[in-house]
């Protein structure tokens with residue numbers, strides 16, 4: 001049963017998820033900023049066994065992290081960390097209804113841009129927000 005869906009800008013890559021996300025977070029790290037071009041990244045985590053993919057994302061790998069994207073439209077799809085097997089962290093904007101996945105924490109807040117103000121009381125981490 002599909003309860004969540006995601007897709008890239010052009011629709012070449014899409015997915016259905018049959019379970020709730022495991023994780024929702026902002027990431028202020030430099031790698032995420034470089035990858036996305038955005039001042040901050042937000043992620044929605046799912047277990048692989050709950051996902052059905054339509055189309056095959058391209059990937060780029062560095063430092064144990066594999067990031068995926070659509071080769072046609074360039075949309076960022078998500079990342080995997082080899083230290084967190086069986087999970088994928090999807091870009092919030094890849095989800096078709098991103099308003100349904102409010103982040104619950106901030107990671108790498110020491111890298112947060114000084115002009116970026118997000119007014120919330122969420123937990124803030126100087127580093128990863130998920131144990132590796």
Ligand SMILES: [Zn+2]
Nearest residue numbers: 008010070073
């Ligand atoms: Zn696309």
Ligand SMILES: [Zn+2]
Nearest residue numbers: 027028029032
């Ligand atoms: Zn990051």
